[in-house]
């Protein structure tokens with residue numbers, strides 16, 4: 363198989379939720395020397411975007427979204443250690459979770475992988491994380507940054523609820539708040555009072571590092 367055939371196959375098989383084929387193609391691509399990033403950004407993610415577009419048009423329903431998501435998640439398990447491969451020292455601690463009421467975790471998991479690859483110690487609280495659970499984790503792990511992920515317009519208001527909970531617990535000034543997820547925008551992040559937003563995993567890493575550097579230079583000044 364050629365690299366182009368692998369990418370096309372990954373795209374097509376993710377679209378129809380054929381998890382075993384996606385896994386096979388992932389392994390074949392890697393055996394051929396293809397970059398894990400290419401498998402992810404040139405095939406798997408575009409395919410899930412198409413799944414979302416079809417769902418929106420009414421051509422796909424929840425079961426199709428679910429099996430496509432599962433097929434992608436299987437490939438991610440193989441790609442995870444390769445994407446996160448790093449020799450760098452820990453540069454900070456990042457507590458991450460998908461907000462209460464929301465079960466989407468593929469985007470969050472991808473962000474986690476990239477953060478780990480960049481040297482962050484990531485504590486993943488999973489999905490449907492209630493404000494109290496974020497507070498508990500912040501008290502326990504004293505992270506530099508907390509990240510809230512939301513993929514539904516109906517769960518995005520949990521950002522504000524989480525930030526209010528941080529304020530109430532007296533923790534708002536001790537942790538940088540980042541938000542993200544498919545429907546989130548910079549304007550929305552600003553409106554809820556988050557410190558940072560990023561539209562994708564690599565932008566998140568860059569923004570996280572910038573925010574951390576800024577915070578540390580303020581503290582030491």
Ligand code: B12
Nearest residue numbers: 414431465466467468469509511514515542543544562563
């Ligand atoms: C797969 C999927 C599912 C799967 C989730 C599986 C899983 N384990 O995650 C299942 C089937 C469970 C599901 C369920 C539902 N879904 Co859904 N789902 C999707 C789909 C197709 C893909 C999402 C995805 O994983 N994308 C891939 C990743 C890589 O996306 P990404 O946005 O590029 O991620 C990047 C950024 O968001 C960012 N990021 C993410 N998190 C964070 C956090 C921080 C801090 C930062 C800085 C950045 C950041 O970095 C990521 C990596 O680069 C989307 C369509 C879409 N295009 O998004 C719909 C979509 C999100 N779902 C949608 C809907 C409506 C639902 C349901 C309500 C359907 C229903 N009627 O039941 C339920 C809700 C369940 C719930 N309570 O959460 C809608 C949301 C519409 C809206 N605006 O609210 C979408 C947009 C589909 C659509 N076009 O209508 N879904």
